[in-house]
Amino acid sequence: MKKVVAVLLLIVLVTSGAYAETLLKKGIVFYGDQCQLCGEYGYCSRIPTHREAVNALISYYSKRGFRVIVIRQKERFLEAEIYKDNDSVDRVLLDIKTGRMRSLY
Numbered sequence: 001m002k003k004v005v006a007v008l009l010l011i012v013l014v015t016s017g018a019y020a021e022t023l024l025k026k027g028i029v030f031y032g033d034q035c036q037l038c039g040e041y042g043y044c045s046r047i048p049t050h051r052e053a054v055n056a057l058i059s060y061y062s063k064r065g066f067r068v069i070v071i072r073q074k075e076r077f078l079e080a081e082i083y084k085d086n087d088s089v090d091r092v093l094l095d096i097k098t099g100r101m102r103s104l105y
Contacts, residue, residue: 038099053078053096060101079104 038044067083082090091104
């Protein structure tokens, strides 16, 4: 009985078009990404300045059609609000030491 229910659920999910990637907003960092501040594996030759981090964040999102407003910097983290057409679509946290970004939502 459990196998039948599992198969039916799988069929419903596959035929409904409810895939995770269809729910994601294109260009938003949900699970983490790397900005151009540091290398691919989170190693920086030097820790960037606040201005360099802000510029990297703005550059990263402007290429995707978003606008960035930096909210605050606390220690090594930079928090920013991401906008698309005057609507807030995400809030991200940038680790200045490693260059890693992630969504706060």
